[in-house]
Amino acid sequence: MTNYETFEYDVLVIGAGGAGLRAAIEASAAGVTVGLVCKSLLGKAHTVMAEGGMAAAMGNVDDRDNWKVHFADTMRGGQYVNNWRMAELHAKEAPDRVHELEAWGAVFDRTKDGKILQRNFGGHRYPRLAHVGDRTGLELIRTLQDHGIHQGINVHMEYTIVTLLKDGDRVVGAFGYDRERGRFRVFRTKAIVMATGGLGRAYKITTNSWEGTGDGVSLAYHAGAELMDMEFIQFHPTGMVWPPSVKGILVTEAVRGEGGVLRNKDGKRFMFDDIPDNYKSQTSDNPEEGWRYTQGDKNAKRPPELLTRDHVARCINREVKEGRGSPHGGVFLDIAWIKEKIPNAAEHIKKKLPSMYHQFIQLANLDITKEPMEIGPTTHYAMGGIRVDGETQMSSVPGLFAAGECAAGLHGANRLGGNSLSDLIVFGKRAGEFAAKFAKENDFAALDLTQVEAAEQEALEPFGRAAAAEGPYRVQYDLQDMMQSLVGIVRREDEMVRACDEVEKLKARAAKVVVHGHREYNPGWHTALDLKHLLTCAEAITRCSLDRKESRGGHFREDFPEKDAEAAKVNTVVWKAADGSMKLRREAITEMPAELKQVIEDMK
Template structure:
């Protein structure tokens, strides 16, 4: 079995906001840093983040401070957050946004020339810094340019498939070159996972095509602990029409700037559910309110509700929501004059790889940052905290991975483990009979959308768990690829991804089935009133190869649950 080996000090898997920031930070320590990315550098899902970056600098509301940001994040996360991690988030967010400015990021300004801040859901003050409604794109362009000025080696269109662990510590990853089909091994003293989310395990999602949960599955298979996997955020406002754009994000900035939600009777229905905060309630709360209107027959003809900003001055809409105008013009809607149709879409995973205050996982030498981690956001993420998360924990993971690499030698590796992995990948190409990854993926995403969605219950979750166990045993080993070549073969890439999707979906469903009460984004219509919910669910792969789940006490520093 032929494969190429690349050796480095620090390996970063993923080149989004967290991965690029980690690589930039690690390079400051005079380390040989390598970044691998499934996409071309700069195309990561971070660039699709629209609304903004939460930072308590008080430029618009001087009373705002990190303590209030901390409280809002804990209350917004339904007290399930790891409060030690939230302390780091709110403490370091200001410094990290100034780092971005020094690298060249241009944020909107106040009349005094300071960074402007807008209101976002469930926040006490106007805290969200922004660059029109293209904040993520501005951050990614900035980080990409900054990364190119360093000595970091970037391997794009490289697909990591398995984490290598040797003598109890991380040793690197196996990967394939997506363009040429070559097998690759990256050996490293420390690895940073920055692989993003897994919205694509759902039929309707705002996520990019490659957000399939690779990092969650690879970490699980390596023996890493994961936390809060049942907590999936459904953004309340995704596009409904056209069908090809269904689920595409309609930024929370639309509501932050004054957009209102209406049912088919023209009623501003949020007044019934959350009259104090209306459209700026928590994302889980707004999503459930919209779905209730739809299920009770007060939705739009296409299964959504209406979001209108037509009452706002045209100048405000054109200046602050420029990309929304373009997005809906493609669908034949002028948002300056008529309402948008919206409905919930799978958007963000609050759960993920369990990390400590050094951004290190339960495997020594394996660090993680961004959406692939769990613990920062608890039961529900505040809009604007994700971009802050990428920069704060990206920098932290990069710094600590570099220091770990300075203190440790390059670990060994098991040659047979590497060859077995590449034989597994090649077997998909040689299989004559089996199931196509496209058909298998349709079955999986429909199952998750129908049974593990916004409103959950025992019967649906039990069905999903059993079906996912069946898919893992019967479908995954029989995935076949129609064209048996390794060189740029999207069918092969999808086949590999499907195994990762099933593991990730299983973790979501199994954890949701275990949590009998409602908490945060996990809402059960048959909630057990005796389940107080004051625990986190931790998942790992047992020594017998079975999925193990356990409840863990909350980590509390300042604010106990009520």
């Protein structure tokens, strides 16, 4: 590797959001050398956008809560196609991971008796989300960052990985470039933790930043790893819809947790009209009781606004389609109404939802303490991703681990709000721990120079093309439009068949885009390289969605609107065949042990 600057680490972590940082801290604590690659500056990853909180059954606010309730809630929310072992570990370990953050300097909001305060959230039976106002993600990432920088982790900021390097079946390295100068870099490593987050940028309306291009999912896929559950995309019910430039930006579920209600243009609280059977016993059927729930009345049932995100998003979609939407194509989310219920409501809202208050004042010129917000569904989260072992987080490729949003399993068909931040710390830790173990048990392998050279050549091709060729942004926009309209919140066979053709056409166009300028901090070039990842994810989403002929969680089929008992028994898995094509199979879900079945039965 004489031509490339080469770094050598026992464990290489790709991605520096909550999961990546937590993995790096754990691996480093295990005594191995750790490199951490982040696409942006440290501390800027998409984790900062998480608002509501992290779910952990600590029972600080309601002592009826425990891991069993959390486990059952997660499985019910995921409609039982979750990796039950991950759901179990997550529910059991989340409280310790949250307490650990406090030991590292996190400052959560408090209960009256000085413990960590917990709030209500959709699909969680009891108040369970540890939080800091509505900026919990920032608190999480900053805590891990400020702890992590003293752990001897070597951080590579603004680096992008373009391919993984293999030796036989095993991953042994990675190849990428630094953004600043566009210089190529080689990483030689014994184990890799993939923690690259989401793929929302495959859609036009999304909460995800430019980074959410599915890099990790695609890198792992092209390195031979299996992907799972790619059909399950979460459309968050409440994204901003106006002004146009902010369309898609997240409006936290905490607005509803604090008493916010959804209304259509006639002022009607439409969520009362459609409460799914499996949630009827826990959902209130009148506004008064719903309000009492949000104010901490333990005997009250939750309002229907706090049903799971997949369901709320579809109800909003229905209101809009049937002509009962707001002026800019959403519905109304109203927190200002609570002034009827409590004194000093404006101050209360600003204290509980400070960043929402600022977001709307600054971006939409709207005071949420006085007026309702206009909101609509926005692509938020990929439940699917790299298929991993529930205990160790290792993928089907030896030495390649994954944690956080880019890994599949924990959330099944639909993720509960608050289960993402806890996912990051529980499975970030596990991935770091087992990657370190793998690194201790395996040696470095020789890197294959031909793989590196091929990757370099591929990465540089866009510079050499005819100046008149198409630029990368056009292809990206067309892909986003296509996925939004053909594989969005409501799906149909004929549209998805068309989407498959469109993906092929877009692949052909992406292979011809031209990039102008040079390699130093050139966003056009970065966009061109990201296209491969976006297209890989788009193809996987489309193929998996076509194959699941039922509606479940984040996957809704207009042509198969009901759940299918047979489909409940399988996960959809895709992988890259030797000829380069994408193959698909239905993988039977292993049977849950009797004691976990019993937990679910008891919690019904």
